[in-house]
Amino acid sequence: MKIVVLHYSAPPVTGGVEITIQHHARCLSDLGHECVMVAGEGGNAGDSRVGFVRIPRMSSHHPDVLAVKRELDAGRVPPEFAVLRDGLRDELLPVLKDADVIVIHNIITLNKNLALAAALRSLCDGVLADKRWVGWHHDFAWTMEQYGDELHAGMPWHLLREPWPNVINVVVSEARRDALALLYNLSPDTIHVAHPGIDEAQLQALTPVVARISRAVENADLILLQPSRITRRKNIEMSLKTLAVLRERTGLDIRLLVSGPIGPHNPSNAVYLDMLNAIRDQQTLRDKALFLRLDEIGGERLREDLSDADLGALYRMCDILFLPSTDEGFGIPILEAVAVGRAIVCSDLPPLRASGGETATYIDPRGSAEDAAAAIAGLIAKMPRILQRRRTLRRCSWRTITERDVLPILSN
Secondary structure, X not given: OEEEEEOOEOOOOOOHHHHXXXXXXXXXHHOOOEEEEEEOEOOOOOOOOOEEEEOHHXXXXXXXXXXXXXXXXXOOOOHHHHHHHHHHHHHHHHHHOOOOEEEEEOOOOOOOOHHHHHHHHHHHHOOOOXXXXXXEEOOOHHHOHHHHHHOOOOOOHHHHOOOOOOEEEEEOOHHHHHHHHHHHOOOHHHOEEOOOOEOHHHHOOOOHHHHHHHHHOOOXXXXXXXXXXXXXXXXXXXXXXXXXXXXXXXXXXXXXXXXXXXOOOOOOHHHHHHHHHHHHHHOOOOOOEEEXXXXXXXXXXXXXXXXXXXXXXXXXXXXXXXXOOOOOOOOHHHHHHXXXXXXXXXXXXXHHHHHHHHHEEEEOOOOOHHHHHHHHHHHXXXXXHHHHHHHHHHHHEHHHHHHHHHHXXXXX
């Protein structure tokens, strides 16, 4: 499917609409669709997956547009309006004629470039009436006090307050849906709502490597991080058994990430890894407990060791630091987890208590997996924000929203 997205400007111009079209375009491209942004200024933000066409007079800042707008704001329709409208129509037609879906952001509800709105209306009603047209509305000039003096009776201002035939209407919130329904005199049920999203990788400053790991576990309800090499004193068998009990007890999709490779200084660690893999298989945890330096992540193994930046990103990505070591000389992972505000469940060892103080939940590293799972479950019960954070990231990511909400609107 070829999807053409139009707005006055595109990234790197900064704004909520520009951010929205950038993420929609990237996610739709990742889903296998051809996506082209068309705007008066900006570009595709260096993303080769997304096409870009610049039509300068689409910009709300173009001198020709500003000159016409000054007359329109005063209630006069100058001769230059028709010239600008027809010129934009001629420039848009070859760009839009091969599109399957045409998505217009804000242009048909704001008066930033009324000639552009009129040009699109002409195409929508005329030679491109067979296309799927989508009006994606963020703001409405006719309902905003700041634009009151710029709006007048009749055309072209009336373009902004009537539903266009053949156009599917989408808004960014339930409040905007109700406002548009009132403005258009439509039933709210006829208007789609698609919320903006969040970019987990950008928000949490994830490195490319950790962003890839994050995608591999994006459906998890909770992620435990054990930043350890695979060596016996790290007690990873306890982590695996605790994970199995915790998943069964809570019914949650909980994952475990062990960050390090096999410890290099003890030949018996290879035998230890065999034992851990046997536990993973016995507990059916092969895809729930990941050894990041050994397992395939997103279809391939990580080619390089995790850098300090990667480890920092892992802490930010995960929800709980779990460190059931039987021996530690100092609690660096505890300090790191405290520094990024992550919950901590760790062994009751003097070095770890010295680092964690009252911020950590302590367990007996030689106790039962049931007791360790109970400690983690208790922490989750006391701190519901732990689960809420993961739910928000999963439910509100641009990728999820694009697949769940945007694509059905564009394709049905």
